[in-house]
Amino acid sequence: MASGRDQFLHYLLQGVSIADPQAVVTADPSLARALSAAYLLADTRKGYDILAFVRDTLPLLLRQLQRxxxxxxxxxxxxxxxxxxxxxxxxxxxxxxxxxxxxxxxxxxxxENTPQNQLLKYVLVTLENLIRDLPVELQMAELWTAVSDPPSTPFTQRLTHMTFHLRQALSHVRLHGIDVPDVISTHHLSKAQSSKNEMYGVVVGLYGQYEQLARRHNWEALWPVMSQTLLLPDPTIPWGDTCIRLAVVGFLRTRQP
Structure with a gap:
């Protein structure tokens, strides 16, 4: 039985193409939600790497919360x-x-219940929910990145580490009195962006990426992600073959001059 990597290489050599990837993604709302959330969580680019943020940056930010x-x-x-x-x-x-x-x-x-801290808590809660709601089949995908050694790791391993750090942060006593807003406003974003603490700017960037991928399901926003990161699920599962074909298209698109 062909693995996700085998199927990816097969389609890559065939030169598989999809005329309108955005239409394929948006035609199935469940696929759009799952795939966009998965790539948001898998992104390894500097400034958008959620695992690096929750592991390295977040503990520092929690000690320096704006008041x-x-x-x-x-x-x-x-x-x-x-x-x-x-x-x-x-x-x-x-x-x-x-x-x-x-x-x-x-x-x-x-x-500490400031707009910038409300944005931070909103992002953390949202990320935890995205991981929880991600289909198990996508959680079990192979994660191929240009920045890891070895280049292939189980996606579930990354998600497990991410979940650990998110839960640890959300249980922090300094976040207990901070509200989670129903909607993020320009006031939240401007306060965070203008903060002297540059780590809030990273939070703004992650929120913007969440808006583009997980809420708007913008296919073009996936191209930069796919330049360094690919998710290759089992081709026999529902959506599996479609996800691999889209990965091929995205991979080739990022290599075009």
Missing amino acids: STRRERVTYQGQIRGRVDWPATTKMRLQNEVNPALYVCRPPLRQ
Whole structure:
């Protein structure tokens, strides 16, 4: 029985062609969702490699989350934190039988539920859901990349490592108080893009790639991915042969001058 690699080489030598790859992908919504999500997760290009992000960049980002600072009045007995609000302190002391040890202060309260952190958590939750919903047949595909040694590894191995790091991050105490927005707005993106912490820019890039591939199922957006990464499932499974043919077309397209 021919493997995914064997079938790929067979079609490559035959010069297989598909007149309208976008039509093939969009004709079957289930295939479009699965294939675009799979290549999003398989992408090994610098700046779009999700495994590299969750393994290397994300732990650093979690230690440097953007915070907003606000000040609220807090009453303390015998201690001062932040700035003393003297008018409020005087009033409170008079109401408490002239208590000279009572202070109304405005300590800085740091809040991590910011737009850029909401974008980060949205991306992490979305990626975890994409892995969970990916058909098992595609999870078991051969993953061929131009940057790994050996060039072929089981896709499921990459997904397992990715899932481990995602779950570890989502259980981090600093993400617990951050909301997951229903929709990502331009406000979320602009706040993250303009952050002094450049790691938020990587999050914006990953979100943009998710929009192009996993939501819009843009076939042309797959070409750069296929220049370095190919997914070759068992040709006998549903979609298997179609996925391999599309991989051949994408591979040849990236080699055109």
